[in-house]
Amino acid sequence: MAAIDVVVPNYNYGKYLRTCVESVLNQADVAIRVLIIDNASTDDSRDIAHSLAQDERVELILRESNAGTHASFNEGIDWAQNDYFLLLFSDDFLVPGALKRATDIMEQNSAIAFCYGRDVAVHGDDPVPIMPGRTSPVAFRLHKSRAFIESFCRRAVFQIPGSSVVVRTEVQKRAGHYRTTLPHSDDYEIWLRLAMLGPVAELDAVQVGLRTHDSNRSxxxxxxxxxxxxxxxxxxxxxxxxxxxxxxxxxxxxxxxxxxxxxxxxxxxxxxxxxxxxxxxxxxxxxxxxxxxxxxxxxxxxxxxxxxxxxxxxxxxxxxxxxxxxxx
CATH class of the missing domain: 1.10.287 (Helix Hairpins)
Known part of the structure; x- marks a missing residue:
């Protein structure tokens, strides 16, 4: 059974936090660890995080002051120790079977640096749609390292749902931390670095729900x-x-x-x-x-x-x- 560490950075998204973390804990056929990093939220996030930590698979870092998003991302990278790593934003959620599908493909090819899939949009406080658990295996497209990098250069954009990106942990640690000098495009830059270390798999499956709302920075x-x-x-x-x-x-x-x-x-x-x-x-x-x-x-x-x-x-x-x- 593949083992994956999931880091959930959070700031004042208490009303979404339980849905996010439970979508991870309910993933089947994978071993899970979850780290919630709360950046000094002023809503009820801390109480919800403590409630979720009753599950022994959930660990907490509850900051007394806001250290910024990069601190959460990079502390999560340092914490990760299982074979796979996912950074899942607390207003997003995984669909059933997402981690099994991702890790199955990466288990088949140890060269793959990371994989990603498609997303389903959820607006505001709408409920999470019922998503059937799509069984493995799923079709995927393998992008060679240079082709992946060149495609970005040619188009100056990535169309990748960030919360769907499952990375091989040892590759993430080799690539290093998110760069604090890039406040809004740090994900683009680190995906390029990761792609230098192996090919990238694009899954033909919905893997994550992305929620858009008034306080969504992106x-x-x-x-x-x-x-x-x-x-x-x-x-x-x-x-x-x-x-x-x-x-x-x-x-x-x-x-x-x-x-x-x-x-x-x-x-x-x-x-x-x-x-x-x-x-x-x-x-x-x-x-x-x-x-x-x-x-x-x-x-x-x-x-x-x-x-x-x-x-x-x-x-x-x-x-x-x-x-x-x-x-x-």
Whole structure:
């Protein structure tokens, strides 16, 4: 039976914490340890954490002062000792069978650095949907290390539900801690580092529920498209300034990443412009300042690199009369 350590960072998400942790404890056919790290919450999180710790598989770190999210992430990495490691945010939850599916695939191929799956969206305080436990094995796609890194560079984005990422613990410890210099794109950067150490498995299965709500930091941040792109660029630069600098042809990859950032900003700007959104000027201005040639020659290669291009374009034209969003 595979053994997995799950770290649940929490700050003032007491109303979601029990659902999150119980979704881990109810996983079948895997050995579980859970560490709840509470960052000095002011709601009822501590009481709920103590209640959950009646299960001997649950351990607690309850801080008296808020040390920030990176401290929780990195303390969890230091704590982990079983074969596999998962960082699960306390407003998210696992679907039945998720950890068994992930670890089965990684047990079959000891080279895999980490795996991830798809997500189901839950809005606000809506109840967790009933999800049938999908049996193993499931289909998956194996991304070679360089191809995974190159894909990110080309598109300047990862479409990975962070709470679904199951990492081989010894690989996580080799990759090291999350970088505190990257407040909003530390996950992108560490996934690149992890991918240097082995291929990545993409599961064809829903693995996690992601909850969006008014106090969700990522939801607020995603609304500011240019800021998100700038933080993505910072993750790429940090990666190539450190571990990524040892990759063969790292200079070409860095240039590709910079081009990807420009392409993403440019086409995001075009999408905003077609909606009559003034954010378009900021996005297009950044793209043109970064690559003046894009003022006369649109970065079409970026569009062609998007596997979801046809769907995004058809969705845009189908919904343009209703001013729906298209996001690159």
């Amino acid at each position: 939801r607020e941040f995603a609304a500011r498209q240019l800021e998100h792109i700038l933080h993505t660029a910072a993750a790429a630069e940090s990666f190539f300034n450190h571990e990524g600098g040892s990759l063969e042809d790292c200079g070409a990859l860095r240039r590709l990443a910079r081009q990807g950032v420009v392409g993403r900003a440019y086409w995001s700007g075009i999408a905003h412009l077609l909606r009559g959104d003034m954010e378009a000027m900021r996005l297009l201005g950044f793209a043109i300042r970064s690559s003046p040639v894009s003022a006369v020659v649109p970065p079409v290669s970026y569009l062609m690199s998007r596997p979801d291009l046809a769907g995004r374009i058809s969705s845009f034209f189908a919904n343009s009369a209703r001013s729906r969003h298209i996001v690159f």
